Amino acid sequence: MASYETHEYDVLIIGAGGAGLRAAIEAAAGDLKVGLVCKSLLGKAHTVMAEGGVAAALANVDERDSWRVHFADTMRGGQYLSNARMAELHAQESPDRVRELEAWGALFDRTQEGGILQRNFGGHQYPRLAHVGDRTGLEMIRALQDHGIHQGIEVHMENTVISLLKTGERVSGAFGYEREKGRFKVFSAKAVVLATGGVGKAYKITSNSWEYTGDGHSLAYHAGAELIDMEFVQFHPTGMVWPPSVRGILVTEGVRGEGGILKNSEGKRFMFADIPELYVSQTADNPEEGWRYTQGDRDARRPPELLTRDHVARCIVREVQEGRGSPHGGVFLDIAWIQEKISNAPEHIRRKLPSMYHQFKELADIDITQEPMEVGPTTHYIMGGIRVDADSQMTAVPGLFAAGECAAGLHGANRLGGNSLSDLLVFGKRAGEYAAQFAEENKAVSLDETEIDAIAEYTLKPFENPADNGSGEQMGPYDIQAQLQEKMQELVGIARSQGSLTQALEDVQNLREQAENVHAIGNREYNSGWHTALDLDCLLTVSEAIALAALERKASIGAHSRDDYPEKEEPGAGKYNTIVKKAPDGTMEIRRQPVDELRSDLQEIIDEIG
Amino acid sequence: MAKAIFRIWRGNADGAEFVDYDTEVSEGMVVLDAVHRIQAEQANDMAVRWNCKAGKCGSCSAEINGQPKLMCMTRLNDLPLDEPVTVEPMRAFPLIKDLVTDVSWNFKVKEKMKPFTPRPPDAEDGTWRMEQEDIDHIQEFRKCIECFLCQDVCHVLREHDLHDEFIGPRFFVYAASLEMHPIDTENRLEELKDSDGIGYCNITKCCTKVCPEHITITDNAIIPLKERVVDQFYDPIKKLFRVFSR
Numbered sequence: 018m019a020s021y022e023t024h025e026y027d028v029l030i031i032g033a034g035g036a037g038l039r040a041a042i043e044a045a046a047g048d049l050k051v052g053l054v055c056k057s058l059l060g061k062a063h064t065v066m067a068e069g070g071v072a073a074a075l076a077n078v079d080e081r082d083s084w085r086v087h088f089a090d091t092m093r094g095g096q097y098l099s100n101a102r103m104a105e106l107h108a109q110e111s112p113d114r115v116r117e118l119e120a121w122g123a124l125f126d127r128t129q130e131g132g133i134l135q136r137n138f139g140g141h142q143y144p145r146l147a148h149v150g151d152r153t154g155l156e157m158i159r160a161l162q163d164h165g166i167h168q169g170i171e172v173h174m175e176n177t178v179i180s181l182l183k184t185g186e187r188v189s190g191a192f193g194y195e196r197e198k199g200r201f202k203v204f205s206a207k208a209v210v211l212a213t214g215g216v217g218k219a220y221k222i223t224s225n226s227w228e229y230t231g232d233g234h235s236l237a238y239h240a241g242a243e244l245i246d247m248e249f250v251q252f253h254p255t256g257m258v259w260p261p262s263v264r265g266i267l268v269t270e271g272v273r274g275e276g277g278i279l280k281n282s283e284g285k286r287f288m289f290a291d292i293p294e295l296y297v298s299q300t301a302d303n304p305e306e307g308w309r310y311t312q313g314d315r316d317a318r319r320p321p322e323l324l325t326r327d328h329v330a331r332c333i334v335r336e337v338q339e340g341r342g343s344p345h346g347g348v349f350l351d352i353a354w355i356q357e358k359i360s361n362a363p364e365h366i367r368r369k370l371p372s373m374y375h376q377f378k379e380l381a382d383i384d385i386t387q388e389p390m391e392v393g394p395t396t397h398y399i400m401g402g403i404r405v406d407a408d409s410q411m412t413a414v415p416g417l418f419a420a421g422e423c424a425a426g427l428h429g430a431n432r433l434g435g436n437s438l439s440d441l442l443v444f445g446k447r448a449g450e451y452a453a454q455f456a457e458e459n460k461a462v463s464l465d466e467t468e469i470d471a472i473a474e475y476t477l478k479p480f481e482n483p484a485d486n487g488s489g490e491q492m493g494p495y496d497i498q499a500q501l502q503e504k505m506q507e508l509v510g511i512a513r514s515q516g517s518l519t520q521a522l523e524d525v526q527n528l529r530e531q532a533e534n535v536h537a538i539g540n541r542e543y544n545s546g547w548h549t550a551l552d553l554d555c556l557l558t559v560s561e562a563i564a565l566a567a568l569e570r571k572a573s574i575g576a577h578s579r580d581d582y583p584e585k586e587e588p589g590a591g592k593y594n595t596i597v598k599k600a601p602d603g604t605m606e607i608r609r610q611p612v613d614e615l616r617s618d619l620q621e622i623i624d625e626i627g
Numbered sequence: 628m629a630k631a632i633f634r635i636w637r638g639n640a641d642g643a644e645f646v647d648y649d650t651e652v653s654e655g656m657v658v659l660d661a662v663h664r665i666q667a668e669q670a671n672d673m674a675v676r677w678n679c680k681a682g683k684c685g686s687c688s689a690e691i692n693g694q695p696k697l698m699c700m701t702r703l704n705d706l707p708l709d710e711p712v713t714v715e716p717m718r719a720f721p722l723i724k725d726l727v728t729d730v731s732w733n734f735k736v737k738e739k740m741k742p743f744t745p746r747p748p749d750a751e752d753g754t755w756r757m758e759q760e761d762i763d764h765i766q767e768f769r770k771c772i773e774c775f776l777c778q779d780v781c782h783v784l785r786e787h788d789l790h791d792e793f794i795g796p797r798f799f800v801y802a803a804s805l806e807m808h809p810i811d812t813e814n815r816l817e818e819l820k821d822s823d824g825i826g827y828c829n830i831t832k833c834c835t836k837v838c839p840e841h842i843t844i845t846d847n848a849i850i851p852l853k854e855r856v857v858d859q860f861y862d863p864i865k866k867l868f869r870v871f872s873r
Binding site: 057058059060061062063065066113116117119120121122124126127130131132133134149150152155156159163164166167174197226227228259260261262263266267372375376379380381493494495496499537538539540542543544545546547549 | 639653654655656657660666667668671672673674675676677678679680681682683684685686700702723724725727729730731734737738742743745748752753754755756757758759762765766769770772773805808811
């Protein structure tokens with residue numbers, strides 16, 4: 018074997034957003050040796066972008082809240098396709114996970130009584146989101162980072178993992194490269210936690226950064242783990258649409274939580290016209306009641322702007338398609354109107370939504386205290402992901418765990434805002450805890466050296482591929498990525514059909530052939546072109562999984578909409594999850610798995626709360 | 628579509644120079660968009676750090692026409708495009724390649740600082756009671772996105788290279804967020820005076836001017852910390868008081 022810089026750990030965590038950091042802190046709580054690998058610098062992961070808040074039934078603002086209501090809200094939001102045990106654990110444990118952050122230095126906004134303040138959010142029955150203005154994610158990642166750096170965790174920043182290593186059935190480590198010089202690193206580990214986040218870069222319009230290429234999904238898939246419900250990609254209803262260069266950047270749901278309303282070009286609040294059956298009894302039927310709800314009136318019902326994200330996104334698309342959109346292909350989101358209701362509105366808006374104020378002021382020349390924003394859906398989050406055991410977060414591969422966005426089960430067909438930050442705390446901790454337990458109970462296994470040499474060779478292939486293969490159609494790494502994003506946006510976006518999905522699978526296959534021959538210029542030193550070439554396999558793998566699962570689900574439910582199957586359920590099919598797995602011949606196979614019947618005590622909660 | 632020239636620093640520690648790239652620009656573009664377009668179309672191997680593209684992560688710090696700025700928040704509208712736009716890496720840190728510098732020193736500095744150490748919880752559920760007005764000023768410090776532009780512009784680091792004796796504005800802000808935290812019990816004033824070198828700061832406020840989060844670094848963090856250091860170590864009356872109260 019060629020010699021590689023090798024690091025030995027009990028537990029290796031891949032990804033340093035909220036889930037990865039929380040897992041690392043937990044795994045390092047005993048005397049285990051813990052390594053943490055991340056693609057960017059510490060503290061830059063996508064968690065930092067989360068704005069609205071972290072959902073936890075602390076009941077600081079409304080004492081009627083409890084884990085039972087949070088559980089019911091999560092299940093309803095996920096259209097009852099969620100893993101009920103995960104939803105139960107999540108609702109029960111998130112309050113402690115939030116309080117713990119305060120012990121590590123996080124400073125949430127306060128109630129009059131000096132406790133943690135909570136705000137309203139889509140799909141949550143009571144004010145439940147602990148927050149810091151509209152920069153909650155930054156507060157969380159900084160609290161975790163600043164606590165984590167004192168726990169003896171070894172951090173490898175700007176390192177990308179190319180492949181997991183297995184010895185027999187068990188995971189035994191990972192192989193990657195560091196960006197600075199392009200040197201290879203081998204990590205051996207008794208247990209590995211994947212916490213790599215999402216897949217947004219598979220789409221053209223996204224709130225995600227360059228990192229979110231589905232690495233964890235792809236690493237787990239190739240290692241033999243299963244991916245579940247990959248068709249459920251959340252298109253956040255409100256991304257910026259203008260100017261073009263900022264298209265997709267997130268506009269927090271908090272704007273609507275503070276009273277912001279959606280209007281079409283005719284000035285109509287179109288959300289009132291389409292309230293789903295499941296939510297009619299919980300939704301305001303007039304603007305006045307909606308306003309009172311946002312201002313904390315406990316007897317008022319939520320305005321329709323705060324319905325679940327899948328529904329709001331679809332309504333916006335419909336307005337635009339039917340010719341009632343804003344000048345740049347979105348709709349209007351208006352918070353400035355609240356000056357009719359409160360005297361110091363501009364100051365109030367700047368205080369409640371400081372980063373939104375700056376974002377629009379600096380990037381779009383819009384003063385949101387005076388004029389409406391233009392917004393439209395943006396690819397934001399994937400509910401689907403690596404299938405894990407609800408309690409331990411272990412995948413089908415012994416020793417391999419997953420948490421946060423790359424894992425799946427909690428959110429079902431649609432995620433509620435605020436449930437991602439609590440997800441990564443609750444299940445990040447669990448993944449770290451059970452990975453540590455696995456590492457303690459199992460001996461280290463030796464690495465397979467020939468496998469490592471083969472991965473190293475694969476990693477350098479883009480340099481070996483000819484710059485011109487004579488086909489006349491050869492594309493560079495950025496071209497392939499851009500074309501994949503165009504195709505996914507167009508064919509596997511908010512509206513899907515048999516035809517579009519079949520076409521998408523064909524296009525992915527063609528792009529895969531291009532990707533296998535892609536050439537990278539330059540050398541191994543911090544070479545973004547090479548890195549982009551290497552990310553392509555992950556992007557193509559998750560794109561194929563999303564399209565394949567979307568083709569399998571012949572219904573329109575949650576975030577998944579089929580033009581050819583508008584009904585919520587397929588006649589006679591019952592409730593099921595889709596499961597994607599790598600077949601022995603290397604192709605991607607899909608099957609359905611019926612959703613387990615609810616435990617009777619959990620069913621009672623749903624019957625009671627609705 | 629209009630065109631503009633971007634004069635970008637290319638190379639590594641062994642040698643680097645400006646290279647001009649001609650590229651198309653359109654309405655609303657920021658410098659990072661232009662850099663990305665050049666990277667995708669003309670210079671695949673160009674190194675640039677970025678993440679959120681919305682001024683929230685602090686990855687894409689650079690010097691644009693000589694000014695320390697985030698590339699994602701610098702609009703082309705605000706720059707004269709009839710002359711080349713220069714884009715350089717931060718100068719206070721060693722160059723890795725092109726626009727990427729080695730900022731690892733910052734992470735090491737933070738690790739050495741005394742961590743947050745809360746008093747016992749106020750309530751049985753393990754939480755504390757704090758008034759919003761008592762934490763407003765700390766929340767200002769906690770807006771920091773660790774872009775390190777304040778470190779880049781600080782002459783103590785940039786010109787005098789005192790990285791071993793001075794922690795820089797970012798970490799005075801961090802120290803202030805801990806020292807003024809209503810429930811923290813640790814005292815960091817001795818380190819601030821000695822190893823952290825707060826005395827080197829002569830309050831020129833360059834850091835405050837470049838902060839993309841508009842944190843009033845000098846007035847709200849550094850000066851109050853300097854006052855605390857003076858109170859503890861140099862105030863003659865307090866010193867006397869301490870002698871007699873031993």
